Amino acid sequence: MTSLQDLPIRDDLRGKEPYGAPQLDVAVPLNVNENSFAVPADVVRAVQESLAAVLGDLNRYPDREFTALRERLAGYLGDVLERQGGGTDRTSIAPAQVWAANGSNEVLSHILQAFGGPGRSALGFSPSYSMHPLITTSTGAEWISVDRADDFGLDAESAAAAVRDHDPDVVFLCTPNNPTGNGLDLSVVEAVLAEAHGIVIVDEAYAEFARPGFRTALTLLPDHPRLVVSRTMSKAFAFAGARLGYAAADAALIDALRLVRLPYHLSALTQAAACAALDHAPSLLANVDRLVEQRDRMSRALTELGFRVVPSDSNFILFGGVTRPPALWQALLERGVLVRDNGIPGHLRVNAGTEAETTAFVDAITAAVAADPGIVAESSQTAVKGQA
Structure with a gap:
């Protein structure tokens, strides 16, 4: 019987364990x-109705640009910005600035496929989300780990110095940070953006749970075309089983992700379910x-x-x-x-x-x-x- 080690698997994958x-x-x-x-009853009914509406068309490919979903996600993020009080010129996200995929891991994978790869590197501050290095190395890029302080904090000066010293093509900032739970001051993101020549990913998967005073990096998007803010519907929206992650960035950066995504990567069922959930966001976020x-x-x-x-x-x-x-x-x-x-x-x-x-x-x-x-x-x- 053939074992994994008998197969001509990539050398860098030998001896590795799958995530989980x-x-x-x-x-x-x-x-x-x-x-x-659990998902509230009114949302369950709405999802059922939304799915029923597309079942008869499953013989057709889904909307490759997930237009309706993108509009709803842009509206939700606009509401987030409005609550942050970013000013009238900074409280809107255009649908063209939004990307979505099967969980935020796939969103991050698209970003690394487009901006990582052989001969390039990505940097993160450890301990942090263990999928960041796995996604990075899966594209052939080098992972650079920089230790956080003993209390798992990260300040603007040390973060900027790490980016300046290593000059990575991609920087990961996770806030609130998984697995430590603490958030970053927005000054850290700004300091990294000032030093980075490549893409800066701010992973905000848990942002809806943050304590008062937390500032989202979405407010920085207008001035930083190489910034990406990723989020998910798995946590606060109680929608982990639907697998829907999303990100906001400059429209040109979003265009780059189209170059690497698989055709029709978001099914019609996923799009319908996510749209129904976003239409009932207050109920899910309650x-x-x-x-x-x-x-x-x-x-x-x-x-x-x-x-x-x-x-x-x-x-x-x-x-x-x-x-x-x-x-x-x-x-x-x-x-x-x-x-x-x-x-x-x-x-x-x-x-x-x-x-x-x-x-x-x-x-x-x-x-x-x-x-x-x-x-x-x-x-x-x-x-x-x-x-x-």
Whole structure:
């Protein structure tokens, strides 16, 4: 029987593992940053009606330019800008500035296919989203990793210096950052844009969950034709199963993505479902505040147990002070709760859930610590007592 290693696979893929978090049948899955709230009934009905309207035409190829979807996404992003108070000349996104694909990963893949590739490089600040280097290297480009500060922060001066020193063709900035949860000050994005000669991607997949004061990089688009801001409907919109990611950029940059996308890459069903969801955006986004409330509740409980919590602008929390992450991960799993071990020493990540799921997590980790107090680093407990 042939094995993977017997095949003439690319040398740079040998020994690699495919991306993917564990998909286990547990009562409380809190490991992949999904929106725990089901799609509201009114949105389900709207999606059903929208799908029914296109089923009879599935013998035809879909709209290659996804015109209706692009218009709705542009309208949504315009609303985002309006709430940010960017000024009347900066609160609109034209449909020609919008791109969409099967999840934000495919959007990012299109960008790297167009602007990365052999002989080119992309830079990111680690730890960050693990798909950024995978997408980069899949195009044959070199990945350059620059470490964040010990608290996982990133300041304008150090970010600009890294770009100046390495001179990459593509820069990734993830804000709010996955897996750490913290957002970036807009001055960091501006400093990177001032130094970068190539494309700057600001990954804002979790922006809807950010705390007051968060500023979207969408406000910088009018002055920066090489900036791309990517987002997704998987998280705040509770639409992960539909696989719809999108981005905004200068219209000329969007034209470049047409050169690498596969023909008719967005199915008629995907377009119809996403349009219906965007028509009911307020209903889908109504649970964002509830998730933020549960995120903050988790943060308080973890702090009280002695863990170090990274301040979060996302729908998840990274917490440190874990002496044996695999052991705590297993202890929680045995209590029916699945969290994520991202491989960051001394840390685990958990996403916010419903009130019942949050209660289950808090109860499970409280029991795990009671059964094994040494699972929390002594220095963390001392720090918490010192703050009291």
